[in-house]
Amino acid sequence: MLKQVSIAVLAGAMLASAPVAAQVDLGVGADIDLGVDVRVGEPYTYRGYDSGRWYAYEEPRRAGRYYDNYGGYDCYKAFQYTWHDGHRARYDAYWCYDEGGRKYEVEKTRAVVRVK
Incomplete structure (x- = not known):
């Protein structure tokens, strides 16, 4: 036993x-x-969304509006399905545009939720 x-x-x-x-x-x-083959890190699809790609909740508006809270222009919230610590996960974060029109993820806004 x-x-x-x-x-x-x-x-x-x-x-x-x-x-x-x-x-x-x-x-x-x-x-x-x-003979176990664990495929952590491989792309996957969850609820119709492909992992490894950011999806905006709403189409970002390019109006030139500055957001003091995030330090950028035309900020919006987006999500991504990915892998985190060996588990499927969803990232939620805020994205903004800088003065040159380049997108960037705002620091310290990412939330991580494990997906089953």
């Missing part, structure tokens, strides 16, 4: 680590081949 529990715990620990393709020697004359 203890041997089976130890094997299950060890197998679970191996599955939790990324990427895994290993053979485990249990030291009792038995080997377990864990």
